[in-house]
Amino acid sequence: MAQVNKFSITIATANGSGSQSANLILARTLFRMGVPVGAKNLFPSNIAGLPTWFSIRANEEGFTARQRLSDIAVLMNPATAAEDLNLVRPGGYVFLNSEIKIPESKLRTDIQVIPVPFREIVQPVSDSIKLRKLLANIAYVGVLAELLKMPEEILADAVKHQFGDKVNVIDSNMKALLAGRAWAREKHGQILFPFRTRANACSNEGKIMIDGNTAAGMGLVFGGCTFMAWYPITPSSSLVESFIGFAEEFRVKENGERDFAVVQAEDELASIAMVVGAGWAGARAATATSGPGLSLMAEAAGLSYYAEIPAVIWNVQRVGPSTGLPTRTMQGDLTSAYYLSHGDTKHVVLLPGTPGECFYYAQVAFDLAEILQTLVIVLTDLDIGMNLHVGPRFNYPHDEMSRGKVLNAEELEKAGLFQRYKDVDNDGIPYRTLTGTPHPVAAYFTRGTGHDENGLYSENPEVYKNNMMRLSKKFETAKTMVPKPEFDARSNSRIGIVMFGGSHEAVGEARFMLQKIGIETNCMRIRALPFTSEVEEFFDRNDCVYVVEQNRDAQLLTLIRSEMPQYWQKCHSVLQFDGLPLDAETVVEQILKVDKDLRKHC
């Protein structure tokens, strides 16, 4: 019996060899066939030459998290081919570029290795050696498409989608694809290939396949971003480039006028300072970065917090510490983001888990930054940001943009006085005025030094303390405004799983696996810091809570211990921190290990 719409493919190539288009065509074809699919690119910090792996997982049950092993592998990289054989699970299939010789000792008997003469297959397609090298990639798509029985028409559409209006490119790629297909039909048409696809067995109607960085850039365009300052850093650069691309397409007037400013700054110190300056003067301003950049932004983060200036940082996490693994994923900046800067600081942190949330949270982040007059950090990661995820189409945002408590000249006239840091409404959020407000009481002097309710310099102990307590009160107000967690509860269970960000892909699958062996679980995906009241309720309802996160030091659990100490004793950490996106087996294994220990002690 063939496994229909349920397999994973890993394609091993060298960075810069032009395989990305081929891989995307494969993923898009599956997506358009209605198959739930996820695609993850494991790439090196390098421009060309180092190994790269692209994994596609098709799964009719909707589980698209990374798997440790694949059912099918295409091995195009001589440097890694022998090792890459170990990426395949027993019973799997390997399509090996026939020019690669694998030492006898590395061969496995529990997998099928099919040598494919890619160079020969594409020989008739083009006279250009350079082009043929590229076309070898699309030839493996042809081979796989034939054996997996992928419909010709949908494939051709995906090719067109990939290359747009480049007719010649489409033509040569289609030829190479068909050549690959023909080769597979001729040589292996009779083999019993255990994996196949079926179109329309399920549906991707109303869905899109997109990466989180592209979605975030779109969200910034639709969420009112008027100022972006940034310094290029993997894996956040594509987020800003997405914003620039869409803004230039949809927010430039015919006369060339733009309603947005983008500054590529000299470093991250400058990026965040520009954002704080623009936010202070009233623009919806954001920057995007990753760990090393976030570290550099620490001082200005404290300024934003203490002088109460709206600012937004998108931090697309990569593996740290230090330069770390720049092209691998991690949830490693949670505590540093939350407490970023010296002195007593705490920031609102948004934790989107899908490209959809990246899109919607772009506006939410600006609204919260302006309402709360503070820094908001949006924490995504390389897996959410740069890998492809299938999800519902984004709804057009109809919510008015919130600008917070800003007083204009008329309002100042009515009030008669203005005290920048006074808690007028008992919510900890003061009023502010913007530069150029034509009223004698409008101006104030903003400073990162100690200040009283009028913004005047003060070192008075009581004044300092009262101001800090008001900022705490403001943080309490923030708890009522930030996105609430997402829940999936099973009525009888007292076992909970807590996670954030993109971990839900693996956790969803892990819960399914646990359910099969009789362990029902409740689940909560936290979507923001500070913790909202719903988070506490979840801990109250569960006796044993597994906190799943992608870092070594259990950073989410650290925050739970610090903010809700009454719960931490019922918590157990489930951790993965190898730079790879979380997989379900890891979650299940670690939960079962604790579960076994718990039962022993019962």
Next chain:
Amino acid sequence: MELKGQEKNRIGFTKADYAGAKSTLCMGCGHDTITSHITTAFYQAGINPYDVTKLSGIGCSSKTPAYFLSKSHGFNSIHGRMAPIATGVHLANSKQILIGVSGDGDTASIGLGSFAHMLRRNVRMIYVVENNGVYGLTKGQFSATADRGSISKAGVANPYDSIDLCALALEMGCTFVARSFSGDAKQLLPLLNLAIRHNGTAFIDIISPCIAYANHEGSTRSFDAVRAANVALQELGFIQPMTEIKIDYPEGEAKTVELHDGSRVILRKLQSEHHDVTKRDSAMLALTEARARREFLTGLFYWDQNSVPLSESLKLPATPLRDLDNQTRPGVEALDEILARFE
């Protein structure tokens, strides 16, 4: 008849309308003199304080924006980041006239990178460095603008070469480069008046001796040392628009340039006949020669009247970005068009 100090400028404000809080700097500090000149220049220029935004970094000099124009918004930010903060402020509301006051520690050390890059971008602002060659608030360490061999108050000779901020500004593409001395109102007022009108970064390096840590024998930045070495490149005069009253009109052969608001600047060469204020290389040469002669050359070194500020290079609209929100959101059809690419 109006009382002294109550005379109104051309937009009906008195000088008191440009005042700020009381200074907390040392008695006799050169910075306070500069504060007073800034107050006077804005009063003379007839700029509405509501149209001005004040900025600074951290240090003695960075405290001074609190001491002038209290009806203008001010932002005393963080050490070395005045330049990027100003960049954001300028782009969010490019209608405002920005004046930033920084020090030599703030600009020439911790903020040197950002300062250089701000000049490349030509943010529209008056960028004043109150330059004394010493860290005052931390009690007397040399700054990066201190001369090699200058003796600190603790008796140590500075082992490093100094950074000439004007030369750096010229190299970085700054469109207005000048140097002056805190005690020279005659020169500083016309420079500030001209800077207020400049449509780009107007950089003024003002030598402002620190009376607490650099006013001793052996310091090349003491009042006496600066006065002795001060050589003016030209005499400057400034005539406000709609007026025939001459303010410090220099005698002799002079070049008069009319500005877009009808005001006029008068430049009379005192030094090198070869210096041309519109030529960057000429300015660089004048500075290099003065440096070799161990002189503090002051005056307007370079001025690009056709300067294009960052807000214009980025093609920003007339409405300040900070006033834009819901109207920036593209329509439903735009979202549909984008989403179709991911189907």
